[in-house]
Amino acid sequence: MTWSAAARGAHQPDNTAFTQQRLPAWQPLLSASIALPLFFCAGLAFIGLGLGLFYSSNGIKELEYDYTGTAGPGGCSACALADRGRAPPPPCWCAWHFSLPELFPGPVYLYYELTNFYQNNRRYSVSRDDAQLSGLPSALRHPANECAPYQRRASGLPIAPCGAIANSLFNDSFSLWHQRRAGGPYVEVPLDRTGIAWWTDCHVKFRNPPPVNGSLALAFHGTAPPPNWPRPVYALSPDPNNTGFVNQDFVVWMRTAALPTFRKLYARIRQGNYSAGLPRGSYAVNITYNYPVRAFGGRKLVVLSNISWMGGKNPFLGIAYLAVGSLCILVGFVMLVVYIRYQDQNDEDEDEE
């Protein structure tokens, strides 16, 4: 039962560096001597970066006001009380008064912040229909199943925009008033409500359905607004470029927040006299209090902030860089000790031999 193999040489493997596993290789032998300079360099670089980050974060000014109404002098507590119990809460107004001793350098952004609001809840965050929001007429009539139970009204009409996210659209509104002198009249600060969403969002991702006879309302004919909405989607704003699905408030809201405490941009202050920032003086933020948050123990805040190259105020990154940089330097010193002692040991070994 012997089968003679084919001629010798046919089976001989190639004698290449690859097949014989002799490829030239860099062998990183990690030892203190190599790591030493690495740690010092990295440490110094991190500390430098950390200092920069820390100072730029410190340079950012932020003003925030909790207008949930659980406590505090403002009129919002009344609204909060009124909010309790009734499903469609009655409209309520309150205000936040504050004064700036000096210029609040621009550009100033007005945010609202919600806490304990789980926009990232799985069931909630999938409850939308991107196809519908991109203006696809068929999707307008036939919202995706993910939208359920906000897919269709009881009457059978499709909801546009469908889904829980749209239904829970934040509907408090703010206006900022400036009082130049004490006792003087309040001047409304112009709020730019257009540049608050990603450009790509409101120009590519979110599109209105093609208007019928030039009318957006007709395009939405045969659909119903979400149950919580007092008015249809095409009436969100009088500005024709900012209404319907491309309404920037709506677009911002639809970009679901990653964490239960989140801010969303409400407006930018960059027009007229306020392009350089908010001059000193007294200010009032008039709030239309609609949005119920007490049911889930959340709070509502209004925030005025400016930003730097690294975004909003957050000292964490700077501190972290500083800490890690220091740690690296420390480890570097440990390595130095190790290196010296190890070297000694080596020499001893050599001597012994």
Next chain:
Amino acid sequence: MTEFLRWARYHWQRLTGGTNRDDDERPYNYSSLLACGGKTSQTPKVAGRHRVVVPHLRPFKDEYEKFSGTYVNNRIRTTKYTLLNFVPRNLFEQFHRAANLYFLFLAVLNWVPLVEAFQKEITMLPLVVVLTIIAIKDGLEDYRKYKIDKQINNLVTKVYSRKEKKYVDQCWKDVAVGDFIRLSCNEVIPADMVLLFSTDPDKICHIETSGLDGESNLKQRQVVRGYAEQDSEVDPEKFSSKIECESPNNDLSRFRGYLEHSNKERVGLSKENLLLRGCTIRNTEAVVGIVVYAGHETKAMLNNSGPRYKRSKLERRANTDVLWCVLLLFVMCLTGALGHGIWLSKYENIIFFNIPEPDGHVISPVLAGFYMFWTMIILLQLGQIYFIQSDVDFYNEKMDSTVQCRALNITEDLGQIQYLFSDKTGTLTENKMVFRRCSVAGFDYCHEENARRLDSYQEAVSEDEDSADTPSGPVSTTARPRAPSCRTVPNGPLGSKPWSPLGGSGEGASEVPRSRQAAFSSPMETDVVPDTRLLDKFSQITPQLFTPLEEPVPNPPLEILYIVDFFIALAICNTVVVSAPNQPRQKIGLSSLSGMPIKSLEEIKNLFQRLSVRRSSSPSLASGKEPTSGVPNAFVSRLSLFSRMKLASPVEEEASPTSESPQGSSGTSPCPTEVARPNGDPGLMGGQVGPCPGQPSAAPLCYEAESPDEAALVYAARAYRCTLQSRSPEQLVVDFAALGPLTFQLLHILPFDSVRKRMSVVVRHPLSNQVVVYTKGADSVIMELLSVASPDGASREKQQMIIREKTQKHLDDYARRGLRTLCIAKKVMSDTEYEEWLRNHFLAETSIDHREELLLESAMRLENKLTLLGATGIEDRLQEGVPESIEALQRAGIKIWMLTGDKQETAVNIAYACKLLEPDDKLFILNTQSKDACEMLMSTILKELREKNPASNVRTSVSEGLPQPPATQGSGLRAGLIITGKTLEFALQESLQGPFLELTACCQAVICCRATPLQKSEVVKLVRSHLRVMTLAIGDGANDVSMIQVADVGIGISGQEGMQAVMASDFAISQFKHLGKLLLVHGHWCYARLANMILYFFYKNVAYVNLLFWYQFFCGFSGTSMTDYWVLILFNLLFTSAPPVIYGVLEKDVSAETLMQLPELYKRGQKSEAYLPLTFWITLLDAFYQSLVCFFMPYYTYQGSDIDIFTFGNPLNTAALFIIILHLVIESKSLTWIHMLVIVGSILSYLVFALVFGAMCVTCNPPSNPYWIMQEHMLDPVFYLVCVLTTCVALLPRFIYRVLQGSLFPSPVLRAQHLDRLTPEERTEALKKWSRAGTTGQVTAQYADHPAAKSEKRATPGPSAAFARMPAPSRAVERRSVSVHETVLDSDFCEKKISGMPGPSKG
């Protein structure tokens, strides 16, 4: 199609066969002949079942259908799958893996609408892909097996066809039970068959069973009684008998049945009548047999236990760790479920961001948790722990030349071998006995040229290059076959070539020996270069020395006489069969010319050539027809033959293979004997002694011996031109160059047996006309039988004494060199003495009671007062590099067992030669006849070992269930255990397994001799299952197949003995020496790579999945993922898969050279150091840490900002990618440009994908939306800052650990890495330092451990201690005496055990 149908039929028959057979056979009462056999050693399948075989021919058609129609035909199928069952069966096999099953469960779960998380298709995708790839791999493997099966099935054999009234060619697969098959010499037997006819005049047939049991000597089979008397070939047409025999079983050494003639006369059948599948017909021109077992029912096939699904240790470990991960996941999910429940319970009412179920109910927390669980699981699935396995499978090592990887999924096991089981013959040795040295009359002839010649015999050289390159030139002018299946094809000019003088160059170079043709006749074995000194002495030999015998001869000629006698003894004191090399079946001198019908043109040609040679040399063909004298001789020889045949009971055969005399009976055919065919150079006839007399005659002779030693000696004698020309039962013709042809009248042969350890021939010397006894035997035995008082006066006596002493010295020297030693002695008897002995011997032979003892006594009477002639040293050549490999493997901490079918002496000899045993090892020999004795002996040895070595014993006790007996290397006492097959049987029984293993654990090396194939596999199984160690079995023959299959790793040597071992193996190598590199280098690498890779996969997945887990704390445990799921899938499938694979394939922690030089590094793998549970958990911990960092760094950075879900996920993902890849870089020990390419490629592919996907995917996959996120981030410096910081912080601990490890406490592997960087000179220096440090460390430790035991041992060396420390020269002798003692001890062990007789080791 027909093939398929037949196949289907075959399987259907296999299915239904059992019941059918029952129905058919029940009416027959069979017990009378078959059941009387008594106990069976290995219980065959079903005792009592039997089969009836009738000829598979037309007249018996009905009967045939009735009896044999359902028997399996000769087609074999070793494949696992068929086209039909491939898919289900392969799936079944694959789901042995826990991970596969688990993923299947998940995939199925996803089809349940309630828990459907992602699209069904996506979840199925990875599973399907991996299963498909593995299935393809399995399919290809199976296809290869199928092709080989087909090749075997389509071999051609001659089957009798009634239609054509002759034997026609048929494929093996078409052979059926009941077929008549005619086989020629050198053909392989296609199925088990009963021998009905042999062309051999003695009605015997020789078969070579190396394919079955590894023994390469010839075995003899006899024609069934009743047919033996017929001279004509058996005619299948007239065959009307019926054969009944036992059902197929796997017992190779047993066959029972009877043949019933039509007249109801019964003839018993035994294993002597059975030709086994896979064996080769040798030495017999043609045989005819009837098939009784075919195909899978043959004994050879039944001895192959089926293939086993092998899973590597690492895989098994990984499987359990997969379960751990599942558990971890469950914990995480439980956390999620509880968390979600708690989170929900905080709210009294339905809240608007929690969506009520369609029917208005809020989903229950548990269900929500399940959602979460489900999401996580799918992420883990996409995480592909899976890839571990597929990578193990993909993973194909580039092995060294001619190494075949046949099983791809256990490569890493090569790095963890703890026990190695090796076959001896053909694996360690070349299976070639080579005459090395001899000592005649006290002078050592060391045959330096011969040694040089042997050294130059590199295997490759002798195979590939012209033999003209070898210094000796061709001696054997045998014709070489072209194809191994038929040896009779002459490959070139036959006849004699002019014999070149000693050291002659390429003159007369004839055919290159290409393959082994007859047993023990490779040129290396047959060519012996004579020693020049001895040749000088040969030149003094003249016929005159003998003729005037009474003349006072001076002293020097006495030595010459010794030399003559010595070589005559070498030539005739054996049972070698002489045959012409081109037609080995023909026994020269008997019936080769006259008795044999001329078959073919080719043979006529050969014949003519032979005749033409003779015509020139021999004056008459028919000279000396009758032996000159010896009226009683023929009678005696026949008588002795008779006695031998009677003696040939199975037990006897096992003990001594040589008891089967190949001479056969010649009584029935008084053939014309052709004596004294003096051929060779005519010039020599004239008595002219050439300048170099040490040349054999150029006669094309071939010796077929039963044991390779005999052949080696005969060939050696031939080299001195003392050529055994022919042998018949009555006489021997020796062509002694200087003396002319000598015809010895063969008076008697006392065959070899293991009790006497010697054999003798009694001949009448043609020159002196005296009765001379030539004895050849183990040195220890012969030395005791030498004559004390010589009749030839004081001077001779003195000389004998001197010769004895000198020879003893030489013997010790030989033994030290690992040679097998034999002593040659002679004795001259007077006719009266001989006749007296003969009378007694005749009485002994004819006595019925105590015949064996009487015969032994009789032999003792003959073999005494011997005159020592000299000694020989024969080498069973070890394969190249074997001792070095074994030494290295032992240094690597591998315990090596040698399992061999050979006899004890040979095995021990080889063990010494290959350094398995060291000269000062202490040997324990287990050779008992009963279980109780075995038990006693074991406990005695154990006790002794415990005394010697208390420390190691505590640790090695098996009862504690320590999975890994520590290497006793450091403990100072090295011990070797030798156990014989019979005793092994006891030891393998349940009750003795414990002590046996305990015993073996204390021993460095274990040698099992006379082990059957099944025992071999049982030993492996025992060690494997009880000690829970990694085992490796290596072998080359079919007898090793079951062992190879049972072991964790089976290695086949693609050597001389066919391909069965290779087919069954996981790896096939060409030589034993490659094993070293395979284990030490590739094994180490594979293990290190794979262990690290598996750890890495666990790490990777845990780290990545944990990112999601941490996010659950911030999304109400609702199971949201912050990453688009395409990215999730591709993250594991694409972006981070290639680097680990490249790492797993190319990682090289230490260079091959260093690994070979420092076998100690292998121990890391044995202890599974790279993948300990601790390592696993530390890795998981690190993964946890890294995921924490990777999540919370971005979390705190983006806390309270307006970041959205998927934008938040983006830096997380990116940082995770960098962490995971750089982690690998830190762990890598070597980085090539391929690594770099793949790493850079992976990162780029991720970024490109993210950018493209972000640009293209506006509304795709609804829940998530990555649109333009990456683009936004690429412009955001914070993104970069976060990623850099996260990556650094996450990797810092591991980096620091690795740095400190490299500097403060480097592992041996790390230190070895440093060696690779040194210059060659520094390297050798460092290596020396290393090994010195290693040994001193060991020594000090060992002295510290048991100083008491040491000093005690030194102070009071007991008998066994003395034995253990005995210097090597005396050791060899001692060993032999030990074995004698032990046999004696066995017989009366029962009596002695009461008195607390210590083990034979003290003998």
